[in-house]
Amino acid sequence: MRMLAEFASGDALVAAVRALRQGHAGRLETFTPLPLPELDTLVDPAPSRLRRFMVVAALAGALMMLGLQYYSATIDYPINSGGRPLAAWPAFAVGAFEIAILSAAVAGFVALIVLGGLTRLHHPVFDWEGIERASRDGFFVEIAFADRGAADRAESEALARLLVQHGAVTVMERPS
Amino acid sequence: MSAVAAPLHVEANASPPRLLPPDATYGEVTDIVASGMERRFGRVWWIALGVSLVGTIVMLASIWTLLSEGIGVWGNNAIAVWGFDVGNYVWWIGIGNAGTLISSMLLLTRQRWRAAINRYAEAMTLFAAALAGLYPLLHLGRPWYAYWLAPYPNTMDLWPQWRSPLVWDMVAIASYLIFSALFWYTGLIPDFATLRDRSRGFRQVVYGVLALGWQGSSRQWKHYKSFYTAMAALGVPLVVSLHSVVGLDYAATLMPGWQETIFPPYFVVGAMFSGFAMVVTLTVPIRWGLGLQRVITAEHLDAMGKFILFGALVMGLSYALEWFNAWYGGNDVERDLVLFQFTGAHAWLYWTMLACNCAVPQLLWWPAARRSAALLLATSVAVNIGMWLERLLINIDTLTHGHLPARWGFYVPTVWDWTLFGGSLSLFTLLFLLFTRFVPAVSIHELRELARQEGAAR
Structure with missing residues (x-):
């Protein structure tokens, strides 16, 4: 399963990612119209090689x-x-x-x-509706997690609630 | 009965001037730049395009004549072996150095006003450096053998002479051109993504390919920042080395007025000086033509004006040092050359140069002059002319007034010199007009960063 949440500001996105990291959500990646230095260590602590x-x-x-x-x-x-x-x-x-x-x-x-994984013109992330705002004024976080039944359903709902609590404008879900 | 004393305000920590409107959102700064290039271009743009196209055709005709007749069509002769060709080369490469130098220096010193000017300054660099490279190629006489300069195993068993500054020059310019193109293009990738996401159809495909599938993910931004900052750190020494090598083209000879240890740094400062003047010369029309007054503000003009003023002071000091060293060194030939510069056949050009490079920029001590687009533009054009005269006079004064009085001569440029020079200006203008049409002239994602730093948008 994949979940995408959009935030209206960089600060809201950073706060949400920080909360997600404390809750140990699975793999996540952010998409932003400008570099946010706070995310560098939150999303992946390893420095650039x-x-x-x-x-x-x-x-x-x-x-x-x-x-x-x-x-x-x-x-x-x-x-x-x-x-x-x-x-x-x-x-x-x-x-x-x-x-x-x-x-x-x-x-x-x-x-x-x-x-940076460049030259992939047809990356699956571009299939999300509204992702084009990531190059303008939208701040997105995408979370990937396994879907193994009812337990994960509950987890994904909890996750969606957490994102909305932190000011997510929209939360979308799709099977991988 | 006693007058109430007004409270005394001491603004010790006055906040730096704002560069963006206080309520600018990410979307707005994106629109300011993108809509500037997306709207219909007016009559002025088309007329300028037509004129520069004609000028470019004249340049091609001039090159055609040169290639079919030979170097003899130029004003160069057995005494003045370097004239317009080398002078224009040094002038263009000086302008071509400045964009990357300015962009890198301002990035490394975290100057926020850089965000609005670095993109077109780098474009200026790229076009000017490419035009500069044209002159030595044409001066070869048979440019189709230019590849002989490159080190490659060949049937003649020849190698380049590595001890020659001219060979260093070739390596430096080739490296610099590739470097500048990479630096410029890397900064453009996120902006191409912005254009991809706001256009449809064919435009979207073209910008999509140019954006290389940029997503704006934290991983991409992290590597991007790492690379871009490293490039800026490498760019400064590269530019300094490149223009030092240009200075060494002269300093490594035995000619009076050339064999001076001051030449490499003096050339680097001259490049920065003329480059900033060219950036200002381009800023004023770009700001007006693309409607960018809200992001290229009077603060930007003010900051660039200070750089030009500083450059003028350093150039004045360099000239004074040249005269002092000629006198203090006690070499008759050197002393005679300085006298010739002030009183000889080209004296009126030398005095014009001093007026343009040293006297006119003193106007910029007044803040009002720095903040007035018209006055700053006039000063910059004067500096451009002055620096062009300097590059030309360095060549012809020394060559026509060398060691041997029997080999004193005269240099007069011909119509083919002028058409090639005017044509290169036209081609530069043409490239720049097309650049403003198809590429964001201001870095959009850096403006968004600026908006965040200034607290306008979070």
């Missing part, structure tokens, strides 16, 4: 660029210009720096797509 990918990509990019410059300037195409050292590290650092930042940016963008 995205920047790890950026750091690794930056280091890898810098090393590859340094390696490329070193190989081409000293091994494959050495030019002796007035006896200056072939491995000109200060000069190589510029290109390595630029490529490091470029690699971090590209890796971060790919990580945003993968970790």
